[in-house]
Amino acid sequence: MESAKAGGVHMVDEIACPDCAETIKAEAKVCRFCGLRLSDQAATSGPAPSSVDKDSPRQAHVWKNVAAVIAIGFVVSVLIYLQVYEGDKSKSYVDSSLIEAGQSAVARQLSDPASAQYRNFSTAGDCLTGEINAKNRLGGYVGFQDFLYDPRTKAVYLDVGLPETGLPFDLWKEQMNEHTAFIDKRTNCSRRA
Template identity: 30%
Template sequence: MASAIGLTGLMLTLIAGVMSYIEFKRDDPKEGMVFAALSAVGFFMLMGGAALKGKPAVAATPTVQTQPDPRGTSSQQALFVVRGQEAVQAKLRDPASATFRGQFFSYSGNMHVTCGWVNSKNGFGGYVGFQRYISSTLPETTFLEQEVRDGQFDLVWQQLCRG
């Protein structure tokens, strides 16, 4: 490793030194300064290579490959909750009247879902009361508690909404 650094430094020093001399001769000191700086870097690499000679090379730190969290980042989860709310609103008679509470992101059985409670106005203009919902961001895959037969919603809620 020391010899590789030293050899690279020597080559860089020689090339930059020659180029620096040529540029100064052409009366372009600005470009000559660039090559002079490269020459200095090469010199320090040459010296660093000489100083490392005979010393053991430092072992590379092993890299650990991590898999992305299947639940996503917190910002992705927050976006998922917002999309779930939009899907719920698309199913309501008066989407603008929707009030949400207790909504949360859940990852269960390789499914991303948003769970929570929603209250909205019915056709007569009165609020119907909070009901649970489960959404995977599309209206077709969003279910309101009042739409599902008795008992079935509870079973799905227990499986998917463990937040």
């Protein structure tokens, strides 16, 4: 610590912060390292635990973090509740005869109908939607893709999905048009209900 003599009286220019032990000016009201507020008595007489302000910025920061964690926990629990309990109510019952008719119609368009794997059945108006994965002519599974079965026309529509980047423009445009047509057909089914 540095010291200076002023009029024969020995004064301390710097003191150690009672919280972080860093050296600070004796006249300091707040520690520049940890943000601890010091009362006038602590700044002149050295560290005294009883003279430390209980509501230091560090403690306020901790309480803000605790409040933020509690708020985030509350929001997450509400979202989980809505997903688990409210989500089940919005799922519609899909008639098993509609599923069988849809699977039969989709199977007629496949090169290997026995390999078909179905999932995520739902209804769009009076139409059946879902996902199908089946083997191609080379014997490999192509991956799940959306399908739509219209019981009125007995037609099946397969979604090619969004086109990949890097395709030649003509191919990209063709795939985008097929995907858009699929979305339009699903929308039309939903409107009919």
